[in-house]
Amino acid sequence: MAGVPRNTLSTGSRTVTVSDVKIQVDKVYKIFGSRPDDAMAALHAGAGKAEVLQKTGCIVGLKGIDFSIRRGETFVIMGLSGSGKSTLIRHFNRLIEPTAGRILVDGRNIMDMNAKELLAFRRSGISMVFQRFGLLPHQTVLENTICGPILQGVDRCEAMKRGMEQLELVGLKGFENRFPRQLSGGMQQRVGLARALATQADVLLMDEAFSALDPLIKSDMQEQLKEIQARLKKTIIFITHDLDEALHLGDRIAILKDGELRQVGTGEEILFRPSDDYVERFVRKVDLSRALCANDAFAKVPVLTQAEAAGGQTAALLLQHPAVIVAHGTEMRVLTSCEPHSTKRVAYIDAAATLGQSFPLLAGEKTVVVMDNGAPAGILTREMAFKALSRSTHAA
Structure with a gap:
């Protein structure tokens, strides 16, 4: 595989090391019928599934399947x-x-x-x-x-x-x-x-x-x-x-x-x-709402400790960002640029959750805080979700 080191494999969207691969499917063919050799020869000569059936009476179940599973x-x-x-x-x-x-599991x-x-x-x-x-x-x-x-x-x-x-x-x-x-x-x-x-x-x-x-x-x-x-x-x-x-x-x-x-x-x-x-x-x-994640739509905003928020940083940050998250242990509150002195009620969603899963939370009055690896990363609003869906619909 040109340009790929010998100890790596190209699998879908990225290159991974061989140690990442659990299963390797290597050019697997399956022919159903009494003349598999003739059917394989016809396939290698460029015949399609219908032509192979007509010539040999065999059904092509699988043709040259090749991929890795991580x-x-x-x-x-x-x-x-x-x-x-x-x-x-x-x-x-x-x-x-x-x-x-061949099918290799853990290299065997x-x-x-x-x-x-x-x-x-x-x-x-x-x-x-x-x-x-x-x-x-x-x-x-x-x-x-x-x-x-x-x-x-x-x-x-x-x-x-x-x-x-x-x-x-x-x-x-x-x-x-x-x-x-x-x-x-x-x-x-x-x-x-x-x-x-x-x-x-x-x-x-x-x-x-x-x-x-x-x-x-x-x-x-x-x-x-x-x-x-x-x-x-x-x-x-x-x-x-x-x-x-x-x-x-x-x-x-x-x-x-x-x-x-x-x-x-x-x-x-x-x-x-x-x-x-x-x-x-x-x-x-x-349904694109099941394909896109909160991570595709949310806005990253500053996250302050309670001490930092009390120290006067909030007002300056709200001039540059739509909101600021103030975290105190596991509890959080959200301050917005529209209402800098009003604390918004908070709901939480994982960054990997789909937009479809976020809709019930977005329908309420709470501000949705997006969590990434257990830490607050930003906020998600209905407008952000709809814009992401609109962009993706146009792209699709």
Whole structure:
């Protein structure tokens, strides 16, 4: 790769070191049919998916997929039905074998694993959350949750302890002795998530895990996954056909079409710098309030201690800035240039939160203080949010 040092890889928007990469997908092809060699030859000669089907009777599932997934990121793979996304995710645990190519996890090609090594990898290195829950109806919630640790050979007492920890993490403490039929769909999916987490695997595969849920429950599960990921820092590969979901959950997004990778990038890159006409059409009707963050819209303002504010600095600063934040421990107040002697009521939002999440706060009379890494960074108003959306709509 010209211009890139040997110990680095180019992945989407930035160059990262090899040590940052958890999974490397290296030119993976998948051909379904009885003449894969002929189909591969046709592909290399420039034939398209339809032509390969006509000439060989084979279906091209994946064509030369090549990207890296960083350690601890939520990587979303999306596309329409038939794009190859569910085929691709099943390559990571070798439920589907590639026709050609490699998948490296922590630098090791999983295609080189023998049956015993692959079994150990599936039990301890990688877990999967299914779309239709996949719970065993004759087992309790706790028994379902500890399936993985028991298969790993973990002592039952330790497995039960681990299972209870995960059930508490997903908000199901007190339901451990219920059976799946006694739970709602959202609760059953939480059990599936707890079961995957109980294996303590580094990699979590989620194949349209929330698509069978009602919209409100789906939204709750998305928020819970983000909270869990903030604590555990798993490497998550998440499959969806919902672009709003991809933008909300994904650190980066890969878009597939007819088994080909069309673009990998952050939500902002996908929306505002689409790689081709297909991606541009794909994202055209997206809700930008779920793609833009408070960090994209807020105004940085001075932050003073209470002693500094009492020392007379406030008035001079308000001539240059729309507001000043006065911090006293964990409590804050906001002084504005319009009303320098009046303290505004304060609400807080993280800089990484979406503008959509900020709207309920902006609808009230409180001034929204944007927090970055736990410290106040600036303020966000309705006007600032609308201007950011307007700019982005024009750019898109």
